Amino acid sequence: xxxxxIAIIFGMSLFLGGAIxxxxxxxxxxxxxxxxxxxxxxGSCWMFFQVIRAKTRK
Numbered sequence: 680x681x682x683x684x685i686a687i688i689f690g691m692s693l694f695l696g697g698a699i700x701x702x703x704x705x706x707x708x709x710x711x712x713x714x715x716x717x718x719x720x721x722g723s724c725w726m727f728f729q730v731i732r733a734k735t736r737k
Contacts, residue, residue: 685729692722 700715702708 681733685726685733689722689726692725693719696720696722 696715696717696719698715699718700712703711703713703715
């Protein structure tokens with residue numbers, strides 16, 4: 680259950696971040712594009728630390 684939750688949240692952050700980044704690129708809005716990039720990086724870092732936390736629990 681925990682692995683599924685991690686995968687769903689990670690996928691949502693990548694999807695939303697990618698959509699915001701592409702929207703910013705198409706609108707020639709660098710702030711919007713950078714915001715999408717930050718969302719994707721935050722989701723990746725969150726998943727990395729969740730995996731480390733799950734491995735240290737076992």
